Amino acid sequence: MVGGTTILPLELSGVIARVRGKQLLGPIDLTIGATGLTVVMGPNGAGKTTLLRVMHGLRRISGGTVNWAVEDGAARRKQAFVFQSPIMMRRRVIDSIAFPLILHGMDRKSAKIRAEDWAIRVGLGHVLQDWAPMISGGEKQKLAVARALISAPEILFLDEPCANLDGRSTREIEAVLKQAEHAGTRIVMATHNLGQARRLASDVIFVHGGKILEITPADRFFNEAKTPQAKAFVQGDIVE
Amino acid sequence: MDSISTGLMEAFRLILTLDSDLVEIVLLSLQVTVTAVAIASLIGLPLGAWLVVNRFRFRRLTISVLNALMGLPPVVVGLFVYLMLSRSGPFGVLGLLFTPTAMIIAQVIIVMPLIASISHQTIRDLWAEYHDLLISLNASHAQRIKVLLWDGRRALITAVLAGFGRAIGEVGAIMIVGGNIDHATRVLTTSIALETSKGNFAFAMGLGIILITVAIAVNLAIHTISKTERASTW
Ligand SMILES: Nc1ncnc2c1ncn2[C@@H]1O[C@H](COP(=O)(O)OP(=O)(O)OP(=O)(O)O)[C@@H](O)[C@H]1O
Ligand SMILES: [Mg+2]
Numbered sequence: 426m427v428g429g430t431t432i433l434p435l436e437l438s439g440v441i442a443r444v445r446g447k448q449l450l451g452p453i454d455l456t457i458g459a460t461g462l463t464v465v466m467g468p469n470g471a472g473k474t475t476l477l478r479v480m481h482g483l484r485r486i487s488g489g490t491v492n493w494a495v496e497d498g499a500a501r502r503k504q505a506f507v508f509q510s511p512i513m514m515r516r517r518v519i520d521s522i523a524f525p526l527i528l529h530g531m532d533r534k535s536a537k538i539r540a541e542d543w544a545i546r547v548g549l550g551h552v553l554q555d556w557a558p559m560i561s562g563g564e565k566q567k568l569a570v571a572r573a574l575i576s577a578p579e580i581l582f583l584d585e586p587c588a589n590l591d592g593r594s595t596r597e598i599e600a601v602l603k604q605a606e607h608a609g610t611r612i613v614m615a616t617h618n619l620g621q622a623r624r625l626a627s628d629v630i631f632v633h634g635g636k637i638l639e640i641t642p643a644d645r646f647f648n649e650a651k652t653p654q655a656k657a658f659v660q661g662d663i664v665e
Numbered sequence: 666m667d668s669i670s671t672g673l674m675e676a677f678r679l680i681l682t683l684d685s686d687l688v689e690i691v692l693l694s695l696q697v698t699v700t701a702v703a704i705a706s707l708i709g710l711p712l713g714a715w716l717v718v719n720r721f722r723f724r725r726l727t728i729s730v731l732n733a734l735m736g737l738p739p740v741v742v743g744l745f746v747y748l749m750l751s752r753s754g755p756f757g758v759l760g761l762l763f764t765p766t767a768m769i770i771a772q773v774i775i776v777m778p779l780i781a782s783i784s785h786q787t788i789r790d791l792w793a794e795y796h797d798l799l800i801s802l803n804a805s806h807a808q809r810i811k812v813l814l815w816d817g818r819r820a821l822i823t824a825v826l827a828g829f830g831r832a833i834g835e836v837g838a839i840m841i842v843g844g845n846i847d848h849a850t851r852v853l854t855t856s857i858a859l860e861t862s863k864g865n866f867a868f869a870m871g872l873g874i875i876l877i878t879v880a881i882a883v884n885l886a887i888h889t890i891s892k893t894e895r896a897s898t899w
Contacts, residue, residue: 483800501803512798515791515816525802528812 432493432500432579433459433611435480439489442475442635450475450635452489457580457613462606464622464643465615466658467632473615474509476632477582480613481506502529505573509584509615511565513557518549521557521568525576543571548597562589570598574605581605583614587621599625619661623647631655668866675867676874687868691875694852697765697839698832701772702780705832706825709777713784713824714810717792728785734778739771743838746771750842763844768852771838776828783824784817791817823887830883834876 434456441451450472457463457480465473478484479491481504493500505525514521523540527533544553547567552560557568566589573581583602587595595618602625606612616622622629626643631652638652650656657663679687716728748754750762750770761767791813799809814821836854843850845859853876860869 481801483797498803504801506797506801508797512795514795514798514812528802528804528808 430495431459432495432503433457434494435580436492437480437489438492440479440486440491441488442479442484443487448635450479453479453637455630455637455640457611459611461627462602462612462614462625463628463630464626465613465630465632466617466619466622468617468658471632472635473632474584475635476630477506477584477613477615481582503579505576505578505581507566507569507573507581507583507586509588511569513560513565513568516557517553518555518557518560518564518568519544519553522549522571522575525572529576539575540571543575544568547571547601548594563591563594566590567594567598570601574601574610577608578610580611580613583612585615585617587616587618595621619659631658672866672870676871679868679871680874684871687871687875689848690851690853690856690872693765693850694833694854697768697852698772698829701769701832702776702825702829704769705773705777705780705828708773709780709828710784710814710821710824711810712777713781714788714813715806716781716785717788717813718806718809728782731778731782731785735782737775737778738837739775739835740837740841742771742774743841746774746838746842762842763846763850765843765850767842768839768850771842772832772835775835775838776832779831780824780828783827784821787817787820787824788813819890819893822890826883826887826890830880830887833879833883 436457437453437455439451440453440455442449453476465476467473475484479486482491482497482501483506514524516524519537519540522543523533523536526536526539541550541553544550547570549560549564549567549571552564557565560568566586570583570586573583586602587598590598599621602612602614614625622643626646628640628642629646630637631639631641631646631650631654633652633654639646639650639655641650646655647659650659716724716731746767747762749756750759750767751757752762761770792809795813795816799812804812834854836858839850839852840855840858843852843855845851845855851859853872857869857872857876860866860872
């Protein structure tokens, strides 16, 4: 957290998301408190991405309320989002990472110094001057994480940030996320990687069919899930 | 056949000796077209981007109008500008009719919709790509336009060059509003028309060769740029 007022907690109540009459999500009641690392789990199509986008304000809701502790505009400036498929600007890696800082008024030179620092932290030191759309899929995801963290957000949403990463890169990103958490960044992350969830989560939101079936501390989720769907998911079975 | 070959010889002689009439006409052509395309780009590029990032009530209508304007017959634009600038017209007092400025005005009207429309399509694709990121980073409308124009610059140069190609070869409108006056408003296309009708084929062909060379150069540039864009390294 960057001092001063906090934008947390985030409260969702009765939130519903629809597309052309089809209900994708909800009703959702949920509070994201000031600390912890929340992992959103659930099978494909469960509504994880939709839930994260609703929280970040990228998807309009058809019912209910999404409230931050401060007014929406102020809250938005302290959030960051890593998308499921990384968005690569047509710029060099270093310029892409520096982009949020420059956009918000930092001078180019200082922004690039910080960007280089972040690039090295996520393991992109060797491709600094490469064209961002040309780097590998895993490198793109690392870039997206660095670009999200560079503005020191109070809360960071990540949508499957390690989906294309090999074991080693996954650990590197996890280490970076843990550091960010210790530095005070609230993390909410969607994943269906059980191992990663076990390593990182302080609590788990289990989503299925657009509804939240469980919100529990992580150890309880993995050892004594209540719903049959969550149990099956934890055991690696197919969730019906 | 004979008139063609002697015409060609004479044409090359005029070009190689930098015939002063020829040079004057070429320079005026470039001056008018470059100025018109610059102005049209300054309006058209941001307009194209603005139409992408702003959702307002008459957006679709505006885009349709722009696309329709793109197909406007230049002669009609010439007539319109003529009426505006003629002594009895609303801007008659400015005394612009039959000056290079009048030709620039006509060309801006002809070329701006083309540039805006092409850049709109380009920017729309880029916006689809960047949308979530720019919204997430809370970029203002002005910032969105700036980022899209900058990151789409290679494709946008193609739009500008397409505008240049259309403007340099245009004859109907500038004939009407410029009047093809010797040493004043005579440009490549209008003098080719004139010299041909006078039977002065050598001079006409000399001008024609230059015009074709410019057009080919522009097309080559468009081709090269779209190719490097796919391999994109700048
Ligand atoms: N814009 C849309 N229009 C129609 N349906 C949509 C739209 N966005 C999402 N959906 C549907 O909503 C459901 C939830 O989608 P969402 O992307 O949130 O799932 P997810 O849990 O993130 O899945 P995955 O693990 O595959 O990323 C899916 O059935 C999806 O097809
Ligand atoms: Mg998803």
